[in-house]
Amino acid sequence: MSPHRFLALLKARNQEFLRDRTALGWNIIMPVLIVIGFAFAFGSEEQDLYKVGVQGETADNSRLETFLTTRHIQFIPIESQTDAITKVDRHQLDMLIDIPGNHYWVNSSSAKGYILEQLLDGSELQKESVSGKEIRYVDWVIPGVLGMNIMFSSLFGVGYVIVRYRKNGVLKRLSATPLTAFEFLLAQIVSRLLMIVAFTTLVYIGTDLLIGFRMYGSYWLLLTVLILGGLSMISVGLLIAARMTSEEAANGLLNLISWPMMLLSGVWFSLEGSHPLVQQLALALPLTHMIDAARAIMIDGAGPAEIWHQLTALTGFSVIFIWIGAKTFRWE
Amino acid sequence: MIIEVKDLTKHYAGLKAVDGISFTIPQGICLGLLGPNGAGKTTTVEMLEGILRPSSGTILYKGAPLGAEFRNEAGIMFQHTALQEHITVREVLKLFQQFYPRTRPLDELIEICALGEFLERDTRKLSGGQRQRLLLAIALINNPEIVFLDEPTTGLDPQSRRNLWEQVRRIKGENKTLVLTTHYMEEAYELCDEILIMDHGKIIARGVPRELLAEHYKNSILTLPADALPTDFKPDPGSSLHPRGDRVEILSKEVNTSIEHLIKQQVSLTHLLVRSPTLEDLFLELTGHSLRS
Numbered sequence: 001m002s003p004h005r006f007l008a009l010l011k012a013r014n015q016e017f018l019r020d021r022t023a024l025g026w027n028i029i030m031p032v033l034i035v036i037g038f039a040f041a042f043g044s045e046e047q048d049l050y051k052v053g054v055q056g057e058t059a060d061n062s063r064l065e066t067f068l069t070t071r072h073i074q075f076i077p078i079e080s081q082t083d084a085i086t087k088v089d090r091h092q093l094d095m096l097i098d099i100p101g102n103h104y105w106v107n108s109s110s111a112k113g114y115i116l117e118q119l120l121d122g123s124e125l126q127k128e129s130v131s132g133k134e135i136r137y138v139d140w141v142i143p144g145v146l147g148m149n150i151m152f153s154s155l156f157g158v159g160y161v162i163v164r165y166r167k168n169g170v171l172k173r174l175s176a177t178p179l180t181a182f183e184f185l186l187a188q189i190v191s192r193l194l195m196i197v198a199f200t201t202l203v204y205i206g207t208d209l210l211i212g213f214r215m216y217g218s219y220w221l222l223l224t225v226l227i228l229g230g231l232s233m234i235s236v237g238l239l240i241a242a243r244m245t246s247e248e249a250a251n252g253l254l255n256l257i258s259w260p261m262m263l264l265s266g267v268w269f270s271l272e273g274s275h276p277l278v279q280q281l282a283l284a285l286p287l288t289h290m291i292d293a294a295r296a297i298m299i300d301g302a303g304p305a306e307i308w309h310q311l312t313a314l315t316g317f318s319v320i321f322i323w324i325g326a327k328t329f330r331w332e
Numbered sequence: 333m334i335i336e337v338k339d340l341t342k343h344y345a346g347l348k349a350v351d352g353i354s355f356t357i358p359q360g361i362c363l364g365l366l367g368p369n370g371a372g373k374t375t376t377v378e379m380l381e382g383i384l385r386p387s388s389g390t391i392l393y394k395g396a397p398l399g400a401e402f403r404n405e406a407g408i409m410f411q412h413t414a415l416q417e418h419i420t421v422r423e424v425l426k427l428f429q430q431f432y433p434r435t436r437p438l439d440e441l442i443e444i445c446a447l448g449e450f451l452e453r454d455t456r457k458l459s460g461g462q463r464q465r466l467l468l469a470i471a472l473i474n475n476p477e478i479v480f481l482d483e484p485t486t487g488l489d490p491q492s493r494r495n496l497w498e499q500v501r502r503i504k505g506e507n508k509t510l511v512l513t514t515h516y517m518e519e520a521y522e523l524c525d526e527i528l529i530m531d532h533g534k535i536i537a538r539g540v541p542r543e544l545l546a547e548h549y550k551n552s553i554l555t556l557p558a559d560a561l562p563t564d565f566k567p568d569p570g571s572s573l574h575p576r577g578d579r580v581e582i583l584s585k586e587v588n589t590s591i592e593h594l595i596k597q598q599v600s601l602t603h604l605l606v607r608s609p610t611l612e613d614l615f616l617e618l619t620g621h622s623l624r625s
Contacts, residue, residue: 008430012416019418168414176381176408177431178400
């Protein structure tokens with residue numbers, strides 16, 4: 001390992017990226033536009049579906065039975081009452097019903113909660129009130145949009161670029177010098193990681209100034225999630241780029257990976273209440289862990305203790321994928 | 333001997349691209365590898381460069397297998413190479429300079445390869461000739477002892493080709509060993525001290541260009557339009573007749589005798605062309621097919 005060669009290549013890669021205006025546009029302008037778009041489109045509204053948490057089996061209560069079959073209300077089975085109450089507090093659930101306990105919770109500042117309460121009228125359940133500040137959709141979606149942007153930047157900025165290098169002979173030219181594969185890959189990883197951290201910070205500050213959003217946790221912890229998450233995405237890109245020689249095939253494969261990741265990792269909507277299989281699948285995607293951890297920090301003010309398993313998963317993904325990617329890497 | 337090659341083969345899925353060749357390269361010469369497309373010259377040269385792994389056989393550089401010493405002391409100009417985009421010629425040179433422990437001053441390289449006018453230009457905006465000059469400069473950046481040039485002038489206009497030849501001659505003058513592949517016989521004749529002719533993965537001839545020609549041809553070639561000759565035409569004794577499409581070539585033993593014979597047969601000499609044999613002719617004779625077909 002020669003720091004000399006590594007630094008020279010790192011500098012060249014950074015220059016190449018920073019001078020490519022189209023790539024810059026994708027990395028900065030697109031996420032800002034998406035976030036602003038959502039801020040305007042949804043305003044302070046949530047999704048127009050009513051969400052009611054239900055704890056326990058149906059009891060002998062005909063009024064409640066009728067209520068539980070109301071259309072356009074999503075009834076979500078609840079495991080932990082404490083978590084569910086927090087969700088009512090944040091307007092993520094419009095109501096919580098505890099059937100065995102004969103209680104229901106609504107948020108006194110929630111219009112939807114009020115309407116649901118009127119529907120439930122006559123069921124003789126005991127009312128409990130919470131009064132937390134609402135989480136707007138934009139607060140919830142911003143970690144998702146930033147995570148998605150990091151995913152695309154890593155997969156294409158590392159995966160696609162290395163395959164292109166291989167196809168057009170840049171790798172062949174480099175392989176004929178004393179440069180080692182390790183130095184080359186490290187330069188690619190570090191360059192992209194630096195860019196991701198810099199641009200995500202810029203986009204974060206920019207959107208925060210424009211619309212402002214909720215951030216209850218530690219910035220240092222968020223940065224840790226950003227770095228580990230970025231690294232795990234880059235490592236996926238590296239894995240794909242290890243051997244492929246066709247740009248078209250690489251492009252297809254990258255799309256094949258990034259689209260499900262975008263849909264299943266909870267970028268746009270919560271997977272809560274979705275099929276357990278989908279939830280299991282989502283846990284196999286690094287993006288899920290990154291977004292979950294970022295949301296926990298920003299929305300709930302979570303500390304390291306609450307997100308350690310996401311951090312472990314991201315580290316694990318990074319180590320395994322980079323190891324396999326580096327082992328199988330071929331210049332040709 | 334700077335390079336020794338023994339029983340080198342390379343197979344690709346049932347195809348023998350290089351079929352058990354052996355040769356040596358003495359220090360300080362310019363060796364030309366000639367052959368048509370698909371003859372195995374690029375495969376051979378890429379194995380010598382350490383880019384391709386041979387299927388079998390050995391390659392020794394200064395008596396040892398290719399290793400770190402070779403990487404530091406070899407300069408390579410590939411046939412098709414893109415460079416990182418959005419960086420300038422000067423930045424590319426500086427980048428490659430960082431890869432080597434021992435380098436040649438940039439000013440010298442800029443002067444040898446005439447890079448002065450486009451040093452600050454983005455590598456994407458270079459013309460074909462400028463690009464080849466930059467790739468040559470990269471090949472020379474570590475002041476190599478051995479330089480590989482894989483079809484350096486393919487696709488260049490005649491002017492750029494002559495300019496590049498000048499630069500290659502200058503490198504030869506520095507007593508470096510050169511290995512050049514080309515399918516331009518003229519290029520081989522101009523630049524190479526020795527040539528190796530390859531076809532179907534095998535070496536079919538080796539020698540000094542002039543000597544090879546002298547060995548195979550004692551005299552000149554006469555070319556005439558095919559319809560200028562009577563159908564039952566026989567050349568003078570010792571010469572031979574070769575149809576080449578709409579032209580015929582007479583491989584003449586002695587030019588004066590051949591021409592006198594043609595006059596005697598009342599053949600019109602209006603379109604007669606007399607020329608010395610070239611490597612192209614030699615190649616045609618050795619392989620039975622033309623170099624560029």
